[in-house]
Amino acid sequence: MMTNHxxxxxxxxxxxxxxxxxxxxxxxxxxxxxxxxxxELEKRIQPILDDRIESIKDNFPTVFGDEVNREVxxxxxxxxxxxxxxxxxxxxxxxxxxxxxxxxxxxxKIDRQVKHTFSFKRYYHLIRARIFxxxxxxxxxxxxxxxxxxxxxxxxxxxxxxxxxxSYSTSEMGDSGIFGGMLTAIKAFGxxxxxxxxxxxxxxxxxxxxxxxxxxxxxxNYYFAAVxxxxxxxxxxxxxxxKLIKFAENEKRLNSMSPTSEDIEYIxxxxxxxxx
Amino acid sequence: xxxxKKIILTGSFGVGKxxxxxxxxxxxxxxxxxxxxxxxxxxxxxxVKDHKLNMMLWDIAGExxxxxxxxxxxxxxxxxxxxxxxxxxxxYNNILTDIEYLKNILPEGMVKIVGNKKDLVTPEHIENxxxxxxxxxxITTSAKTGENVESLFLSMGEALVV
Numbered sequence: 001m002m003t004n005h006x007x008x009x010x011x012x013x014x015x016x017x018x019x020x021x022x023x024x025x026x027x028x029x030x031x032x033x034x035x036x037x038x039x040e041l042e043k044r045i046q047p048i049l050d051d052r053i054e055s056i057k058d059n060f061p062t063v064f065g066d067e068v069n070r071e072v073x074x075x076x077x078x079x080x081x082x083x084x085x086x087x088x089x090x091x092x093x094x095x096x097x098x099x100x101x102x103x104x105x106x107x108x109k110i111d112r113q114v115k116h117t118f119s120f121k122r123y124y125h126l127i128r129a130r131i132f133x134x135x136x137x138x139x140x141x142x143x144x145x146x147x148x149x150x151x152x153x154x155x156x157x158x159x160x161x162x163x164x165x166x167s168y169s170t171s172e173m174g175d176s177g178i179f180g181g182m183l184t185a186i187k188a189f190g191x192x193x194x195x196x197x198x199x200x201x202x203x204x205x206x207x208x209x210x211x212x213x214x215x216x217x218x219x220x221n222y223y224f225a226a227v228x229x230x231x232x233x234x235x236x237x238x239x240x241x242x243k244l245i246k247f248a249e250n251e252k253r254l255n256s257m258s259p260t261s262e263d264i265e266y267i268x269x270x271x272x273x274x275x276x
Numbered sequence: 277x278x279x280x281k282k283i284i285l286t287g288s289f290g291v292g293k294x295x296x297x298x299x300x301x302x303x304x305x306x307x308x309x310x311x312x313x314x315x316x317x318x319x320x321x322x323x324v325k326d327h328k329l330n331m332m333l334w335d336i337a338g339e340x341x342x343x344x345x346x347x348x349x350x351x352x353x354x355x356x357x358x359x360x361x362x363x364x365x366x367x368y369n370n371i372l373t374d375i376e377y378l379k380n381i382l383p384e385g386m387v388k389i390v391g392n393k394k395d396l397v398t399p400e401h402i403e404n405x406x407x408x409x410x411x412x413x414x415i416t417t418s419a420k421t422g423e424n425v426e427s428l429f430l431s432m433g434e435a436l437v438v
Contacts, residue, residue, distance in 0.1 A: 158352060159352070160348070160351035160352030161282040161332075161351070161352025161353065161354070162282065162317070162332065162334075162352070163280045163281075163282055163332060163352070164280065175319060177280065177319050177330060177332060178317055178318060178319050178332075181282075181317030181318075181319075181332050181334065182317045185314065185315045185317055185334070185349065188346065188348035188349060188351075189314060189315075189346060189348075191348065192346045192347070192348050258279075259280070260277055260278070260279065261277050261278035261279070261328075262277075264278070
C-alpha cells in the first residue's frame with residue numbers, strides 16, 4: 001500500500017517538475033545548439049572579440065609598451081652579432097658608394113688642377129721640388145681648395161703662467177683665457193713626463209683632432225698656438241713656422257711679463273694683421 | 277684696465293680645493309667627493325681697485341706633499357691658495373715644509389693659507405688648530421655654506437693688484 005502511494009507522489013512531482021522547468025529546458029537546449037554550432041557561436045562572439053581587438057590596438061603602447069621594449073632590448077643585446085651580420089653588407093655598400101663619389105670628385109679636381117698647372121707654374125714647381133725636396137703629392141694636395149691649410153685661430157700664451165698675451169679667432173671656441181690655461185697645463189704635463197727621460201727638454205708641437213690640429217711653437221717666455229684646418233703639409237708647416245718666427249722678432253711686447261689689456265689688444269691686432 | 281693673474285689652489289687631497297673653486301666660480305656645492313685628475317683651469321672676473329681682474333684659477337689634484345705636484349703647474353703663478361682640512365690633522369701636519377717649498381719656488385708669489393670645512397667643527401676646535409700651526413692661517417672657510425669663500429678670493433685679488 002505504502003509503495004503505491006510513494007509512486008503516485010513521485011509521478012506527480014515529475015509532472016510538476018516538467019511543468020515548472022519546461023521554459024528553462026528549452027533555453028538550455030537552445031544554448032546547447034548555439035555552442036554546438038560553430039557558425040552560431042561565431043556570430044555571437046565575433047563582435048565581442050572585434051571590440052576587444054580594437055581596444056588593444058588603441059591602447060597597445062600604454063598597456064604593453066614597457067614589456068615590448070624590455071623584450072626588444074633583451075633580444076637586441078643577445079643578437080648583436082646577428083644584427084651586425086644583417087646590416088654590415090648594407091652599410092658597406094653605402095660607405096663604398098660614398099667613398100667612390102668622393103674619390104670621383106677628388107679625381108676631377110686633380111684633373112682640373114693638373115690641366116691648369118701643366119704650365120710654367122708646374123715646371124717652376126718641379127725645379128723647386130728638386131731643390132727643396134717637396135713631394136708631388138704634397139704640392140698637388142696643397143693646390144686643392146678643400147685641402148688647403150687654413151688658420152682658424154691663433155693665440156700667444158705666456159709660457160709658464162698660461163696667461164693669454166693675444167689672440168685672433170675666426171671660430172667660436174669659447175673663452176680664449178681658459179683655452180690658454182688648459183693648453184698650458186696639458187703642454188706642461190707632457191713636457192714634465194718627457195723631462196724625466198734622458199733626452200733633455202721636449203716640447204709638445206702638435207695636437208691632432210679629426211678635422212683640426214693645434215700647432216705650437218715655443219719661444220723663451222711664450223708660445224704660439226695655431227688652430228689649423230685642412231691638410232698640413234711639411235712645406236705649409238715650415239711656412240707657418242717661419243711666419244711665426246718673423247712675428248716674434250718684430251713684436252717685442254710679447255716679452256712683457258705682466259701684460260696689460262693694452263698689450264693684449266695690441267698683440268691681438270698684430271695677429272689679425274699678419275694671419276687673417 | 278684689465279689685468280690677468282694666475283692663482284693656484286693646492287693642498288692635500290680631499291681638503292675641499294675643488295669645492296672652494298666651484299663655490300667661488302659657479303656658486304655651487306656638491307656633497308659628492310670626486311677626485312681631481314691633473315688640473316682644471318677656469319676664470320672669474322672680479323672688480324678690484326678700479327680694475328677688471330681676470331683670475332685664472334688652477335685647481336690642482338691634491339698631493340700629500342707639495343713637492344709631488346708637477347713643478348710646471350706652479351711656474352708663473354702670481355698667487356697660491358694653500359688649503360688644509362680643519363678636521364684632518366694629516367692635511368696640516370706638514371704645513372711648514374709645504375709652505376717653505378712653495379715660497380722657495382715662487383719667491384714673489386702671494387701665498388694664502390686656508391683652513392676649510394669650518395662648518396664641521398666648533399669654534400674652540402678651530403682656535404685650537406690654528407693656534408698650534410707653525411705658520412699663520414689667513415682665513416677659515418666653509419665651501420659648503422659659502423662662509424668666507426668670496427672674501428678669500430677677493431682678498432687674494434686685492435693683494436695681487438698693486
